[in-house]
Amino acid sequence: xxxxxxxxxxxxxxxxxxxxxxxxxxxxxxxxxxxxxxxxxxxxxxxxxxxxxxxxxxxxxxxxxxxxxxxxxxxxxxxxxxxxxxxxxxxxxxxxxxxxxxxxxxxxxxxxxxxxxxxxxxxxxxxxxxxxxxxxxxxxxxxxxxxxxxxxxxxxxxxxxxxxxxxxxxxxxxxxxxxxxxxxxxxxxxxxxxxxxxxxxxxxxxxxxxxxxxxxxxxxxxxxxxxxxxxxxxxxxxxxxxxxxxxxxxxxxxxxxxxxxxxxxxxxxxxxxxxxxxxxxxxxxxxxxxxxxxxxxxxxxxxxxxxxxxxxxxxxxxxxxxxxxxxxxxxxxxxxxxxxxxxxxxxxxxxxxxxxxxxxxxxxxxxxxxxxxxxxxxxx
Amino acid sequence: xxxxxxxxxxxxxxxxxxxxxxxxxxxxxxxxxxxxxxxxxxxxxxxxxxxxxxxxxxxxxxxxxxxxxxxxxxxxxxxxxxxxxxxxxxxxxxxxxxxxxxxxxxxxxxxxxxxxxxxxxxxxxxxxxxxxxxxxxxxxxxxxxxxxxxxxxxxxxxxxxxxxxxxxxxxxxxxxxxxxxxxxxxxxxxxxxxxxxxxxxxxxxxxxxxxxxxxxxxxxxxxxxxxxxxxxxxxxxxxxxxxxxxxxxxxxxxxxxxxxxxxxxxxxxxxxxxxxxxxxxxxxxxxxxxxxxxxxxxxxxxxxxxxxxxxxxxxxxxxxxxxxxxxxxxxxxxxxxxxxxxxxxxxxxxxxxxxxxxxxxxxxxxxxxxxxxxxxxxxx
Numbered sequence: 179x180x181x182x183x184x185x186x187x188x189x190x191x192x193x194x195x196x197x198x199x200x201x202x203x204x205x206x207x208x209x210x211x212x213x214x215x216x217x218x219x220x221x222x223x224x225x226x227x228x229x230x231x232x233x234x235x236x237x238x239x240x241x242x243x244x245x246x247x248x249x250x251x252x253x254x255x256x257x258x259x260x261x262x263x264x265x266x267x268x269x270x271x272x273x274x275x276x277x278x279x280x281x282x283x284x285x286x287x288x289x290x291x292x293x294x295x296x297x298x299x300x301x302x303x304x305x306x307x308x309x310x311x312x313x314x315x316x317x318x319x320x321x322x323x324x325x326x327x328x329x330x331x332x333x334x335x336x337x338x339x340x341x342x343x344x345x346x347x348x349x350x351x352x353x354x355x356x357x358x359x360x361x362x363x364x365x366x367x368x369x370x371x372x373x374x375x376x377x378x379x380x381x382x383x384x385x386x387x388x389x390x391x392x393x394x395x396x397x398x399x400x401x402x403x404x405x406x407x408x409x410x411x412x413x414x415x416x417x418x419x420x421x422x423x424x425x426x427x428x429x430x431x432x433x434x435x436x437x438x439x440x441x442x443x444x445x446x447x448x449x450x451x452x453x454x455x456x457x458x459x460x461x462x463x464x465x466x467x468x469x470x471x472x473x474x475x476x477x478x479x480x481x482x483x484x485x486x487x488x489x490x491x492x493x494x495x496x497x498x499x500x501x502x503x504x505x506x507x508x509x510x511x512x513x514x515x516x517x518x519x520x521x522x523x524x525x526x527x528x529x530x531x532x533x534x535x536x537x538x539x540x541x542x543x544x545x546x547x548x549x550x551x552x553x554x555x556x557x558x
Numbered sequence: 559x560x561x562x563x564x565x566x567x568x569x570x571x572x573x574x575x576x577x578x579x580x581x582x583x584x585x586x587x588x589x590x591x592x593x594x595x596x597x598x599x600x601x602x603x604x605x606x607x608x609x610x611x612x613x614x615x616x617x618x619x620x621x622x623x624x625x626x627x628x629x630x631x632x633x634x635x636x637x638x639x640x641x642x643x644x645x646x647x648x649x650x651x652x653x654x655x656x657x658x659x660x661x662x663x664x665x666x667x668x669x670x671x672x673x674x675x676x677x678x679x680x681x682x683x684x685x686x687x688x689x690x691x692x693x694x695x696x697x698x699x700x701x702x703x704x705x706x707x708x709x710x711x712x713x714x715x716x717x718x719x720x721x722x723x724x725x726x727x728x729x730x731x732x733x734x735x736x737x738x739x740x741x742x743x744x745x746x747x748x749x750x751x752x753x754x755x756x757x758x759x760x761x762x763x764x765x766x767x768x769x770x771x772x773x774x775x776x777x778x779x780x781x782x783x784x785x786x787x788x789x790x791x792x793x794x795x796x797x798x799x800x801x802x803x804x805x806x807x808x809x810x811x812x813x814x815x816x817x818x819x820x821x822x823x824x825x826x827x828x829x830x831x832x833x834x835x836x837x838x839x840x841x842x843x844x845x846x847x848x849x850x851x852x853x854x855x856x857x858x859x860x861x862x863x864x865x866x867x868x869x870x871x872x873x874x875x876x877x878x879x880x881x882x883x884x885x886x887x888x889x890x891x892x893x894x895x896x897x898x899x900x901x902x903x904x905x906x907x908x909x910x911x912x913x914x915x916x917x918x919x920x921x922x923x924x925x926x927x928x929x930x931x932x933x934x935x936x937x938x
Contacts (some may be wrong), residue, residue: 424775
């Protein structure tokens with residue numbers, strides 16, 4: 179996508195303004211997490227400086243957000259932008275390509291991880307076994323440091339075919355500050371590994387950070403069940419939670435508890451297709467939820483692409499709320515005026531649709547032509 | 559497979575004998591869970607009666623097992639059989655085809671569920687959205703009782719697009735003794751539903767059995783994360799467990815804690831391909847783990863098909879143990895004598911392979927020609 183969708187960047191879009199001499203709604207700019215402008219120009223140095231500073235300052239924890247900025251020299255001028263970050267993808271490195279690795283890779287791909295599988299036996303990392311993974315690396319487990327880097331964006335799962343290789347991998351990995359490190363094994367094997375590494379001088383605190391035996395205790399027996407137990411543990415470590423059934427309480431976090439969503443691969447697909455439609459001059463509009471109140475099926479950041487002929491990519495939650503946005507998107511495609519559209523899910527029509535979510539949402543709807551300002555390079 | 563692999567049947571194979579006048583090793587018979595003989599004949603009424611009685615008596619809870627039976631009239635005669643049950647597949651019915659249903663269906667298919675998706679909007683249950691599912695049913699949520707049955711083999715997930723439909727589904731489902739019933743929703747929505755149904759006279763004990771809000775508390779935010787949290791809860795309800803990280807204790811169940819495995823789709827594929835190879839007269843052998851001691855990567859019931867030209871389907875755990883079985887299988891393919899082969903994973907060669915599992919396993923290896931006794935009907 180030539181700079182538009184490098185995943186360590188944010189797309190910044192003007193969605194509101196006050197006291198400005200000209201209409202900026204829909205103006206876009208792509209800013210890297212280090213503050214560097216990748217493409218686009220909003221022609222307002224005071225705004226661009228403030229936005230870049232905000233992105234740079236929050237790079238580690240940037241989420242979809244709506245921010246209002248004031249022109250400090252002319253305080254009557256303000257611009258509201260939506261900041262849509264594309265984080266570096268989470269990495270999962272699976273050491274060992276055996277029968278557990280296969281369903282773990284499938285589930286990790288659903289979870290939008292970039293997956294790398296490593297084995298020293300080429301037949302165990304064939305494309306047949308691991309469709310859709312990012313990398314399949316055949317190397318000795320002694321050489322993993324030479325071919326891979328293990329940074330804080332990495333989760334690592336040790337599931338080689340034998341204890342000795344598992345121990346070699348653990349000895350290598352224990353030095354790195356990875357997001358999650360899990361090792362499979364019986365309690366006896368895990369205890370033997372722990373004793374061995376402590377004898378070698380590795381601190382027990384470091385070993386205590388390793389998830390071994392790996393996974394949540396859900397009685398998993400089959401490889402696919404074990405894969406779910408591992409994926410659930412990885413999510414829990416990343417997001418937090420008690421792992422109790424939500425019905426019995428838990429920490430109170432439930433489906434979509436936050437006001438914003440992280441961009442999912444579906445939302446990224448919306449942007450990619452919007453850029454494509456813009457390049458091809460197709461009549462289409464992007465709808466992005468910018469604010470919600472009360473209970474709504476999706477939250478701020480969720481996106482949908484609506485084509486004039488009726489086709490839709492992505493979802494902002496379905497039901498009649500989505501239908502209403504779709505109709506308004508047709509108006510936007512016709513008059514090319516980006517705008518915020520407010521939807522109440524309390525409406526009678528919503529109730530009759532079985533859609534009594536009780537919430538309201540504001541949706542920014544823009545024609546895909548707004549993306550022309552941030553296109554760089556030629557066609558793909 | 560014309561009777562061989564109807565999934566409410568067990569394949570019974572003779573793997574050992576004492577005092578018998580003729581060699582029965584490898585003789586097979588397919589017996590339905592109700593005791594009815596589906597195909598095959600071991601020509602030993604005393605054995606067949608005892609086996610059928612055992613299967614009938616344990617139909618609800620049949621697992622892979624090795625059993626020794628004595629001829630009560632000639633107690634010096636005994637036969638050891640392996641009983642390989644094919645249980646009816648677990649069913650998952652997803653009510654609502656929205657953004658949560660899609661990743662739930664993907665993970666449920668990995669878990670060998672037969673998946674049915676229901677929505678009243680045909681575009682939400684397209685084959686594109688739900689590849690590989692068993693049924694996609696378009697009907698009003700008021701009519702689900704007319705088109706589906708909800709037995710104890712069913713898990714049901716209520717994720718329609720709106721509160722009213724969810725409530726209608728819950729009102730219908732609460733009457734049925736399904737294995738698992740989950741409903742998505744905010745705490746507020748769930749509480750409203752509970753109050754409504756209690757007002758309508760439904761006992762609160764019944765409602766307490768419903769998993770609502772659905773899923774384990776792992777901080778799930780994206781649809782795929784929510785799907786993992788739901789799948790993990792379904793496994794936990796089915797298998798048991800504390801849902802704590804295994805590293806912190808749990809109930810002690812870890813990967814492959816039992817001595818037997820339930821047949822996975824990979825093991826079923828082995829049988830299907832063995833039957834096919836038998837029909838086509840291909841030289842091949844099936845290896846089935848019949849007993850294990852100590853720590854082994856797979857347990858009794860796990861299967862692998864070995865072709866003379868070297869190709870393998872399925873796995874009995876990989877590593878050098880599997881290699882040894884593969885070599886012995888070539889001998890079995892040549893001499894056509896089914897036999898039990900014992901493997902020690904403590905061997906030096908195992909250690910050098912990093913495979914210090916410390917266990918032993920007995921593997922029954924049989925030429926695929928043994929399946930000819932249970933073939934029924936013609937080619938597929």
